[in-house]
Amino acid sequence: MSEQDFYQTIAQNGQAEFKDRGSRFIAYTFPIQHTDDFKNCLQQLKKEHPKAVHHCFAYRLGVDGNSFRVSDDGEPSGTAGKPILGQIDSKGLTNLLIVVVRYFGGTLLGVPGLINAYKTAASMALQMVPTMQKPVTVRWQITFGYTQMNEVMRWVKALNCTIAEQEMQLFCKLILDVPRNRMEELKTLLSDMREVEITTLKNA
Structure with a gap:
């Protein structure tokens, strides 16, 4: 366990949208403390977007870097959850959940297109929220x-x-x-x- 006394996270919820060939990727960011917070946020988004085809996510908790989870939610393996987590890690953040809700636009994007879409949506959402240091x-x-x-x-x-x-x-x-x-x-x-x-x- 790292003996850090502080960590970097986001100060508030955020949202951004990325579009590619008719598909909409709506990214939501949430500061979270525990896995229960993650479950509540995901359930809420599934209620808000019942017609979306995918609810992909990644979160990281704690300062030791060991507590994280990713989900492609039916997208090809490695095209959604990992790119989302990559954006969290590239900014050195933790205690944070990003969910990207996808509405399919009728055109397949292929693996590179999906990776780019989920990565870009997550990155845009993180740019919308200030970061802060917490104990x-x-x-x-x-x-x-x-x-x-x-x-x-x-x-x-x-x-x-x-x-x-x-x-x-x-x-x-x-x-x-x-x-x-x-x-x-x-x-x-x-x-x-x-x-x-x-x-x-x-x-x-």
Whole structure:
């Protein structure tokens, strides 16, 4: 695992369209944190474009470079997913999904034409969105009593943690994305409080 504390990703969703011989290639970019985010984005696009013939995609997650997936979704092998991933990697980005939706225009493009179309659509979409540096995070679950909520929330905010889920009852539970370079600090602060339990969750 790389010990980087920061990574480059995109700041927001983006969209661009490339046309070749009647076929339309609409590329969508999404910043994502987990594989669940990817599934939700893909399902949403399939609902929005039910008549499209292909929904090809590539994503990369994490800073170690090992978590990625590509799909040609019925296009000839290697003509869609790999060229899309190549655009993500050429810019040194991660925690990012690109889906390219294709509407067939009646003319076959051939393997070189398809590779060019998916690569170009992905590249155009990435040009539409600003990139940003974000901290590498580790997902924690924290449980604590309701009376400690204000103090816990104060440190969560102060150390730039992101709350993914929360349950506030008599016993409270937070699912947090904690910046890796602030983990020890937060652990020390919370360990001084009674009955606070920290569990490290495996990132999905």
